[in-house]
Amino acid sequence: MRQAMHESWLTHTAPLPIEEVPERMTAAVIDAVGGTEQLHLAEVDTPRQVNSEFIVRVVAAGVNPLDVKTRAGRGVAAGIESYPAVLGMDFSGVVVRSPYEAHPLHPGTEVYGMVSFPRYSGSYAQYVSVPSLSLARKPVALSHVEAAGIPVAALTAWGMVVEVAKAHEGQRILIHAGSGGVGHFAVQFAAYFGAHVIATGSARNEGWLHELGAKEFVDYESQRFEDVLTEVDVVIDLVGNVHDDTGSRSLKVLRHGGLIVNAPTGSWPTFLDEVAEAGARGTTYKVAPDGNTLSTVSRLLESGDVRVFVDQVFDLSQASEAHAALETGHTRGKIVLHVADS
Numbered sequence: 001m002r003q004a005m006h007e008s009w010l011t012h013t014a015p016l017p018i019e020e021v022p023e024r025m026t027a028a029v030i031d032a033v034g035g036t037e038q039l040h041l042a043e044v045d046t047p048r049q050v051n052s053e054f055i056v057r058v059v060a061a062g063v064n065p066l067d068v069k070t071r072a073g074r075g076v077a078a079g080i081e082s083y084p085a086v087l088g089m090d091f092s093g094v095v096v097r098s099p100y101e102a103h104p105l106h107p108g109t110e111v112y113g114m115v116s117f118p119r120y121s122g123s124y125a126q127y128v129s130v131p132s133l134s135l136a137r138k139p140v141a142l143s144h145v146e147a148a149g150i151p152v153a154a155l156t157a158w159g160m161v162v163e164v165a166k167a168h169e170g171q172r173i174l175i176h177a178g179s180g181g182v183g184h185f186a187v188q189f190a191a192y193f194g195a196h197v198i199a200t201g202s203a204r205n206e207g208w209l210h211e212l213g214a215k216e217f218v219d220y221e222s223q224r225f226e227d228v229l230t231e232v233d234v235v236i237d238l239v240g241n242v243h244d245d246t247g248s249r250s251l252k253v254l255r256h257g258g259l260i261v262n263a264p265t266g267s268w269p270t271f272l273d274e275v276a277e278a279g280a281r282g283t284t285y286k287v288a289p290d291g292n293t294l295s296t297v298s299r300l301l302e303s304g305d306v307r308v309f310v311d312q313v314f315d316l317s318q319a320s321e322a323h324a325a326l327e328t329g330h331t332r333g334k335i336v337l338h339v340a341d342s
Contacts, residue, residue, distance in 0.1 A: 018096075018107065019057070019096045019107060021046060021055055021096055021097065021127065022046055023045065023046060024043050024044065024045060024046060025043070025044060025045075025046045025125055025126040025127050026041055026042075026043060026125070026126055026316070027041070027042060027043075027044050027086040027121075027122075027124055027125035027126065027316075028040070028041055028042075028086070028087065028088075028124035028125070028316055028317075028319035028337070029041075029042045029044060029083075029084035029085060029086050029087070029124075030071055030083065030084065030085055030087065031083050031084050032083060033070075033071060033072060033073035033077050034071070034072070034073070035072070036071070036320040036321075036323045036324045036327075037320060038071060038320075039071065039087070039319045039320040039323060040320070041316070041317055042084055044084060044086060044121075044125070046126075046127050047120070047121045047127060047128060047129035048129065049097050049099075049129055050129070051099070052099040052131060052132045053099065053129050053130060053131055053132070054095055054097060054098060054099065054105070054111070054129070054130050054131075054132060054135065055095075055096050055097035055127055055128075055129055056091060056093045056094065056095055056096065056111060056113075056127065056128050056129075056130060056135070057093050057094045057095075057096050057126065057127055057340070058091045058092075058093040058123055058125060058126055058127060058128055058339045058340065059092055059093045059094065059144035059145075059148075059338075059339055059340055059341070059342045060091070060092050060093070060143075060144040060145045060147070060148035060336050060337060060338055060339055061088045061090055061091050061092075061123040061124050061125075061148055061316075061336065061337045061339055062088075062089070062090025062091075062123075062148045062149045062150070062151065062152060062153070062181075062334055062335075062336055062337075063088075063090075063314075063319075063322045063323065063326055063334070063335040063336065063337060064089060064090065064152050064153070064181065065181070065264065065326065066089070066152075066265065067087050067088060067089070067122075067323070068323050068326050068327055069265060069266075070087060070117075070118075071087060071323060074265070074266060075265055075266075076117070076118055076265075079118040079119070080118045081118070085118065085122070086117075086121045086122040086123075086124055086125050087117065087122045087124050087319075088115065088117060088122035088123035088124035088125070088337075089114050089115050089116075089117050089122065089123060089151070089152050090112075090114060090115075090123055090148050090149065090150070090151045090152050090153075090336075091112065091113060091114075091115060091123035091128055091130075091148060091151075092110075092111070092112035092138055092144040092145075092147035092148040093110070093111065093112075093128075093144065093339075093342075094108060094109070094110055094111070094342065095107050095108065095109045095110075095111055096127070099132055103132075105132075105135075105137070109137065110137065110138040110144070110342075111135045111136065111137055111138055112135065112136065112138045112144075112147040112148065112150065112151060112294070113130055113134050113135030113136060113151055113289060113291060113294060114130075114134055114135075114151040114152055114155065114287075114289040114294075115128050115130055115134070115289070116134070116289055124316060124319055124337060124339075125339070126339060126340060130289075131289070132291070133289070133290070133291050133292075134289035134290070134291055135289075135291050135294070136291045136292075136294040136295040136298055137295070137298065138298075139298045139301045139302050140302070141301070141302055142301065142308070144342055145310060145313055145336050145338060146308050146310055147308075148336045148337075149181070149308050149309075149310045149333065149334030149335075149336050150185075150294075150297065150301070150308050150334075151289075151294060152181075152287060153181040153182045153184075153185050153334060154185045154294070154297045154306075154308075155287050155288070155289075155290060155293060155294060155297070156182045156185075156263060156285070156287040157182050157183075157185035157186040157188075157189055157236075158185070158189060158293055158296075158297060159285055159287060159288075159293075160182075160186060160236050160261045160263060160285050161173070161186050161189045161190050161193075161236060162189055162193065164259075164261050164283060164285060165190075165234045165236065165259060165261060167189065167190045167193040167194070167195045167234075168193055168194055168195065169193075169194030169195070170194070170195075170196070171194075171195040171196065171233045171234060172195070172196045172198065172231065172232050172233045172234070173190045173195045173196070173197055173198065173232070173233065173234045173235075173236060174198045174199075174200070174225070174229065174232045174234070174235045174236065174250070174253065175187055175190065175197060175198070175199045175200070175214075175235075175236040175238070176200050176235070176236065176237055176238050176239045176246055176250070177200065177201065177238040177239050178197075178199030178200060178201050178205070178209050178212075178214060179199075179201040179202070179205040179208065179209060179332050179333070180238060180331070180332075180333075181331075181333060181334045181335075182238055182263065183199070183201075183236075183238055184209075184212060184308075184309055184332075184333050185306070185308075186236050186238070187199050187209060187212045187213055187214050188212050188213055188305075188306045188307070189306070190213070190236075191212070191213025191214070191215075192213070192300070192305055192306065195234075196215050196216075197213055197214045197215055197216070198214065198215065198216040198217070198218065198229065198232070199214040199216070199217055199218070200217075200218045200219075200220045200225055201217065201218075201219070201220065202219065202220070202221055202330070203219045203221065203222070205332060206219065208332070220244075220246075224249075225249070225250075225253065226249050226250075226252040226253050229253040230253055231253075231255045232253045232254055232255065232258060233254075233255060233258050233259070234258065234259045234260070234261070235250045235253070235254060235258070235259070235260040235261070236261055236263075237250055237260055237261060237262040237263065237264075237268075238263055238264060239264065239267065240262055240264045240267020240268035240271075241267060241268045242264065242267050242268075247260075247262060247267065247268040247271065247274075248268075248274055251274060251275065251278040251280055254278065254280045256279050256280070257279065257280065257281060258280050258281065259280070259281045259282065259283075260275060260280060260281070260282045261282070261283055261284075261285050262282065262283070262284050262285065263284070263285045263287075271284065308333065308334065309332060309333030309334065310333055310334050310335075310336050311331045311332045311333045311334060311335060312325055312331065312335050312336075313335075313336050313337075313338055314335070314336075314337055314338070315337070315338050316337050316338065316339045318337075319337060322335050322337055
């Protein structure tokens with residue numbers, strides 16, 4: 001038995017073909033914060049592998065609202081230490097360097113995950129360096145484009161709905177912007193755990209949101225949600241006060257002692273004061289890279305209990321157009337950049 005285990009380990013760690021990693025790579029970068037025109041292709045240094053990090057060849061990269069805010073000078077722009085800066089957090093690709101020979105995610109393994117930009121160079125690039133705890137095996141049933149649309153949005157939704165709100169049967173959860181990247185995962189997670197989901201969105205997305213698990217729908221273009229809703233247990237706020245004071249109005253539909261979870265960075269400066277005044281509970285939320293949680297999400301994706309929707313795909317060279325599309329506020333699900341063939 002011991003001999004068999006020893007031979008298995010040797011087989012597993014047998015030398016694998018090493019894919020060459022170039023010193024320089026192509027990436028979509030910004031030289032300064034500003035409009036979408038700031039995004040352009042450039043040759044930059046390929047990230048180096050340190051300690052337990054992986055080097056992953058990126059096949060596709062997700063585009064997130066935080067990327068757009070950062071490019072414009074908000075978001076996490078203050079954390080950018082030098083330019084040109086490679087934006088992006090979501091990635092799906094192929095391992096080309098593992099931390100050590102016996103690591104189960106060996107070179108050639110398809111993985112997906114989240115880069116902690118700007119602490120790390122971003123994912124709008126041919127290669128990323130990423131800590132071992134920040135990635136997971138890519139679901140076999142999904143393409144790289146689909147997988148790249150998952151990590152940031154799904155981890156944010158999971159954190160807000162499952163970890164903070166503790167979604168459960170009988171709970172009434174209102175989810176704003178239910179058809180967006182985070183929103184469409186939040187609706188599915190809340191429904192999966194048995195909550196009664198109420199989603200806001202535009203009329204064109206009503207049927208789709210019901211398919212995802214929403215029991216009620218409010219068309220924000222024709223209805224004031226505070227006129228038709230009451231005694232909500234939890235509000236998942238993916239808008240804040242950047243549009244029509246959505247955040248402040250949400251406090252009117254919360255039951256006394258209810259919970260509101262706000263995610264968009266800088267979207268509601270007076271959030272905690274207003275929550276306290278309304279007799280509610282509230283917290284902001286910041287997503288963290290978590291490969292273990294992503295593996296749990298992967299199982300839900302593989303089983304078909306949860307699915308990702310990719311609205312538009314742009315080439316890496318069209319990163320500026322991708323940002324412009326996201327800024328319209330009318331995308332369904334995710335926008336993804338195609339970086340390379342797998």
